[in-house]
Amino acid sequence: MIADLMMYLQYPFVRYALITGVLISLTASILGVTLVLKRYSHIGDGLSHVAFGAMCAATVLKLADQKMIVILPVTVLAAVLLLKGGKQKRVGGDAQIAMISAGALAVGYLLMNVSGTSSNVAGDVCSTLFGATSILTLKAGEVWLCVFLSAFVLIVYVLLYSRIFAVTFDEDFAKAEGIRADQINLMLAAASALIIVLAMNLVGSLLISALIVFPAVSAMAMFRSFRNVTICAAVISVCCALGGMIAAILLGTPVGSTIVAADIIVWALMSAAGRLLGRRA
Amino acid sequence: MTILTCKDLKSGYEGIPVFDHLSFALEEGSYLCVVGENGSGKTTFLKTLLGILKPMGGTITFAPEVQGKIGYVPQQSAVQRDFPASVEEVVLSGCISRPGFRFFMRKQDHETADEKIRQMGITQLKNKSFQELSGGQQQRVLLARALCAADRLLVLDEPVTGLDPETTEQMYDMIWRLHKSGMTVIMITHDLDAAEKYADCILSFGKEVWFGTGTDFFGEHVS
Numbered sequence: 428m429i430a431d432l433m434m435y436l437q438y439p440f441v442r443y444a445l446i447t448g449v450l451i452s453l454t455a456s457i458l459g460v461t462l463v464l465k466r467y468s469h470i471g472d473g474l475s476h477v478a479f480g481a482m483c484a485a486t487v488l489k490l491a492d493q494k495m496i497v498i499l500p501v502t503v504l505a506a507v508l509l510l511k512g513g514k515q516k517r518v519g520g521d522a523q524i525a526m527i528s529a530g531a532l533a534v535g536y537l538l539m540n541v542s543g544t545s546s547n548v549a550g551d552v553c554s555t556l557f558g559a560t561s562i563l564t565l566k567a568g569e570v571w572l573c574v575f576l577s578a579f580v581l582i583v584y585v586l587l588y589s590r591i592f593a594v595t596f597d598e599d600f601a602k603a604e605g606i607r608a609d610q611i612n613l614m615l616a617a618a619s620a621l622i623i624v625l626a627m628n629l630v631g632s633l634l635i636s637a638l639i640v641f642p643a644v645s646a647m648a649m650f651r652s653f654r655n656v657t658i659c660a661a662v663i664s665v666c667c668a669l670g671g672m673i674a675a676i677l678l679g680t681p682v683g684s685t686i687v688a689a690d691i692i693v694w695a696l697m698s699a700a701g702r703l704l705g706r707r708a
Numbered sequence: 709m710t711i712l713t714c715k716d717l718k719s720g721y722e723g724i725p726v727f728d729h730l731s732f733a734l735e736e737g738s739y740l741c742v743v744g745e746n747g748s749g750k751t752t753f754l755k756t757l758l759g760i761l762k763p764m765g766g767t768i769t770f771a772p773e774v775q776g777k778i779g780y781v782p783q784q785s786a787v788q789r790d791f792p793a794s795v796e797e798v799v800l801s802g803c804i805s806r807p808g809f810r811f812f813m814r815k816q817d818h819e820t821a822d823e824k825i826r827q828m829g830i831t832q833l834k835n836k837s838f839q840e841l842s843g844g845q846q847q848r849v850l851l852a853r854a855l856c857a858a859d860r861l862l863v864l865d866e867p868v869t870g871l872d873p874e875t876t877e878q879m880y881d882m883i884w885r886l887h888k889s890g891m892t893v894i895m896i897t898h899d900l901d902a903a904e905k906y907a908d909c910i911l912s913f914g915k916e917v918w919f920g921t922g923t924d925f926f927g928e929h930v931s
Contacts, residue, residue: 651837652794
C-alpha cells in the first residue's frame with residue numbers, strides 16, 4: 428500500500444490534486460461553520476448549481492481553457508444577489524434559491540446538449556456534477572489559482588474573525604456597535620462563491636454542500652465554543668480530504684464521492700461520541 | 709449634559725412609518741423606560757436609535773462621548789439558541805467597538821471582558837457554553853457584553869421577558885446599580901410597575917407619542 432502511494436506521489440498531477448484538495452476542504456469547512464450557523468447552507472447548494480450553469484455556458488462559448496473567467500464572476504454575482512434577495516422576501520429566500528439552482532442546472536444542461544460542442548455530453552455533465560476525475564487533470568496554473576484564492580480567503584477570514592463571530596452570533600448587536608454587518612455578510616457570500624467554484628473541480632457541483640456542511644455539523648456535535656468548532660471543523664475536513672483522496676487513488680474510486688463518504692463516516696462517529704459524552708466537551 | 713436628542717424623528721419598515729414627529733432630549737444619568745402596546749413602535753424606535761434601521765425623517769444626535777459606544781442588550785429571543793459559543797467569547801465580542809480595535813482582541817480587551825464577567829457575578833460560568841445557561845444567566849452574559857461596549861449609555865430591549873420573579877428582581881437590581889453608578893439607561897418594558905418604581909423619564913408609544921417625567925406619566929395615565 429505505502430509503496431503504491433509513494434509511486435503515485437511521484438506524479439505531479441497527484442501532488443497537485445492533494446494540495447488543492449486540502450486547501451479547498453480547509454477553506455470550505457471554515458466558511459461552512461458560519462454558513463451553517465447563519466442558516467445559509469442552502470445558498471452554498473444554490474451557488475454550486477449556478478457554477479455548473481456557468482461552466483456549461485463557458486463550454487458552449489468555447490472558453491474551456493479560460494472557463495474561470497466566466498464562472499468566477501457569475502457565481503460571485505449570484506451569491507450577492509441571493510444574499511440581497513433573502514432580505515427582501517417577496518419570494519421567500521428558500522424558494523428563490525430552489526428556483527436559481529434548478530434553473531441553472533436545467534439551462535446549463537440544455538445549452539450543452541443543443542450546442543453540440545462536446546462529443547460526450549453525458550460524460551462531461553456527469554464529471555462536472557460529481558467531479559469524477561477532474562481533480563487529477565489539474566494544470567499547474569489552476570493549482571496556483573487555487574492556492575492563491577484559498578490563501579486569500581483564509582487570511583481575510585483570520586483578520587475578520589472577531590467581526591465574523593460578532594455578526595454571526597448577533598447581527599443586531601454588531602450593527603449597534605458600528606460593525607458593517609452587511610459588508611461582512613457580502614464578503615462571506617463572495618468568499619463562499621469563490622470556494623464553491625474551486626471545489627467544483629474537487630468534488631463536483633452536486634457534492635460541494637457536503638464539504639461545507641458535514642465538518643461544521645460534526646464539530647458542533649462535540650464542541651461548544653465557536654473557536655473550537657472552527658478549528659475542529661478544519662481538522663476534520665483536511666483529514667477527510669486527504670484520507671478520501673488517498674483512498675480514491677489507491678482503490679480507484681471517484682475522488683469526490685470518496686471524500687464525502689469519509690465526511691459522512693466522521694460525522695456519524697462524532698455525533699455518536701458527542702451523544703455518549705453528553706455533548707459537553 | 710444632554711446625552712441624546714431626537715428631533716422630529718420618523719421611522720418604520722419598507723416605507724410605512726410606525727411612528728412620526730418624535731422629539732425629545734435625554735439628560736445624562738436618566739433612567740428612561742419605553743412603554744406601549746405590542747406593535748406600537750418601541751422596538752422600531754430602539755433599532756433606529758441604534759442605527760440598525762435608517763430613520764425615514766428627522767435626526768438623532770448623541771453626545772460625542774457616547775457616539776458609537778452604546779451598550780445594547782437585545783431581546784433574548786433574538787439571540788440564537790443552538791449557537792456554539794462560550795460565555796467568554798460572547799462577552800469578548802462586546803469589545804469589538806472599543807477604541808483602537810483593529811483585527812484581534814488585545815490583552816486589554818480580555819481584561820475588560822474578565823472585569824465585566826466578574827461584575828455580573830458569572831465568573832464561574834466563563835468557560836461554559838452560552839446555550840447551556842439558564843435565561844437569567846444568559847441575560848447577565850448579554851449585559852456583560854453590553855458593558856464591554858459602553859460605559860455611559862445602556863439600551864435594553866425587554867430584559868426580563870421570560871425570567872422568573874426572583875431573577876427578574878435581580879436583573880432590575882443590577883440595572884439599578886449600574887444606573888446609580890452613573891449609567892444612562894434606556895429600557896423597553898411591558899412592566900409598568902417596574903417603570904413606575906425605577907424610571908425618571910417615560911417615553912410612551914400609542915396613538916400618540918408621549919415623553920415626560922415618570923411622575924407626570926403615572927399621574928396622568930394611571931390615576
